[in-house]
Amino acid sequence: MLGSALRTAFFSPGRSDFTCWARISGSRRQIGGAQREQRGRSAPAACRMIEEGEARQTEESSEARGRVAVDLADLSPFTWDPATGAVNWDARLKAIWGLPPDAPVDLIAWRSAVHPNDRHRVEEALAQCRDPAGDGVYSIEHRVIGLGDGVERRIAMRGRTRFEDGRPTGFVGVGLEIAEPKADDATGRANDQALRRFAEQSAHVLWLADLGNGRRTYLNLALREVWGLPQEALASIESWLGTIHPDDRDSVSRSIERAAEGHVAVLEYRILRPSDRTVRRIRDTFFPIRGEAGGIRHVGGIAEDVTGRSGACIYVVDEGAASRRAWLRVLQPAGYDVQVFASAAVFVEIAGSLRSGCVILDIEAAGAESLTVVKAIKAAGLTLPVLVIGRSHGDIGYGVRAMKAGAVDYLEKPWQPTALLTAVSSALAELREDADRSQAKDDAKLRIGGLSIREREVLEGLLAGGTNKSIGRALGLSPRTVEIHRAHVMEALGVRTLSEAVLMATRAGVQPTVGL
Numbered sequence: 001m002l003g004s005a006l007r008t009a010f011f012s013p014g015r016s017d018f019t020c021w022a023r024i025s026g027s028r029r030q031i032g033g034a035q036r037e038q039r040g041r042s043a044p045a046a047c048r049m050i051e052e053g054e055a056r057q058t059e060e061s062s063e064a065r066g067r068v069a070v071d072l073a074d075l076s077p078f079t080w081d082p083a084t085g086a087v088n089w090d091a092r093l094k095a096i097w098g099l100p101p102d103a104p105v106d107l108i109a110w111r112s113a114v115h116p117n118d119r120h121r122v123e124e125a126l127a128q129c130r131d132p133a134g135d136g137v138y139s140i141e142h143r144v145i146g147l148g149d150g151v152e153r154r155i156a157m158r159g160r161t162r163f164e165d166g167r168p169t170g171f172v173g174v175g176l177e178i179a180e181p182k183a184d185d186a187t188g189r190a191n192d193q194a195l196r197r198f199a200e201q202s203a204h205v206l207w208l209a210d211l212g213n214g215r216r217t218y219l220n221l222a223l224r225e226v227w228g229l230p231q232e233a234l235a236s237i238e239s240w241l242g243t244i245h246p247d248d249r250d251s252v253s254r255s256i257e258r259a260a261e262g263h264v265a266v267l268e269y270r271i272l273r274p275s276d277r278t279v280r281r282i283r284d285t286f287f288p289i290r291g292e293a294g295g296i297r298h299v300g301g302i303a304e305d306v307t308g309r310s311g312a313c314i315y316v317v318d319e320g321a322a323s324r325r326a327w328l329r330v331l332q333p334a335g336y337d338v339q340v341f342a343s344a345a346v347f348v349e350i351a352g353s354l355r356s357g358c359v360i361l362d363i364e365a366a367g368a369e370s371l372t373v374v375k376a377i378k379a380a381g382l383t384l385p386v387l388v389i390g391r392s393h394g395d396i397g398y399g400v401r402a403m404k405a406g407a408v409d410y411l412e413k414p415w416q417p418t419a420l421l422t423a424v425s426s427a428l429a430e431l432r433e434d435a436d437r438s439q440a441k442d443d444a445k446l447r448i449g450g451l452s453i454r455e456r457e458v459l460e461g462l463l464a465g466g467t468n469k470s471i472g473r474a475l476g477l478s479p480r481t482v483e484i485h486r487a488h489v490m491e492a493l494g495v496r497t498l499s500e501a502v503l504m505a506t507r508a509g510v511q512p513t514v515g516l
Contacts, residue, residue, distance in 0.1 A: 098146020228275030
């Protein structure tokens, strides 16, 4: 037992009401060889007895001193789960990333604020610290560009990964904001040029706007590829809003307002490309840019073309860390991009900014009241089909209630991987079909919206089953003129047959001429 500690009680012979709990620890004393050879005798031991209250006070005092040292040194302790991507940061570390104290943080936010010139080093350091063959140490200094304020800061981060059975299971580290070394004018200009070159090579549209005069002060070359327009064509916020789908224009305007109030907003919207009359889906991140006095006059954005994405992103909402890892072991090898959420409330808060995908909601821990998540997603009209996982305990109506709340499917625990993957694949296939139908409808509306009044009237006559002669009689035109308009309609709609033109018009909601 030597080398360990024993907890025991002592009673005072003179006081029946006195009891003292204590910890006793000891170690064997090193003695000479001759004495070791004596048989039948135990080697003497050195013991240390500390009253338990004193030991506890010592530990608490040590912890308190540690907390004070952390505060005095401006250190920010943080944790990260390499398996699930869950991150826990304090308000001080969030402030370095330009985020408010209550902002949710994940691995995506961690990486996205890293300065472009430092991103490769950070990714390498993160990969090395997760490698079981290494020492698990993460030690790096790099720059970040605040997600909420656009301010560049420098941070030193140190930490170590914990491994179990050759897998990373946890990470504990600290971060410290450090002073930016002063650069001379030449270095500053070189950095500015490097950033500009990086921006011009980006496949995403990077933009800046002045809220005071409504002008777009910067647009990179990717605009021509995504919007199909030169930079000077969208020199103002108003001209840019003119390219937004009418149904999405208000949402974009509100996102600009939120950025002007100091918030970061992520929005998916549609644009109508004037160059080829097609509809594109854009995912844009709006962020404020603060001046030296702290005010916000400029906002910026990073717009990504997400048209045609499969939507193969899975959002797992589960309170249990072990079960979240089980989800990852099944879904990631199947090729899905998986994001996990430990809190249903946090998920609902940011659901509107997530790209299309399937939600897996485990309601066993939270109970049936967590079906409010399903109802909230359905009420908001989000493209996030929900697959509910639970344990009915013989209640036949359990799964029915989940479906009525808006779930696309229900799986009983314990679920089988094959059944889960089949249900996810089915939900995503339906999501893709809905996206294709929506895309076709948007494209039809855009093309028909480009028709002249007379061409629209001819199309409505065709929908009613009219001939060139009957349509011409109704519109006061000759059959030959109707034939010319009909050819223009077919060309504008990009179709070759009358049945294709009728199908496109029906998608766009065009009504046939009455009484033709």
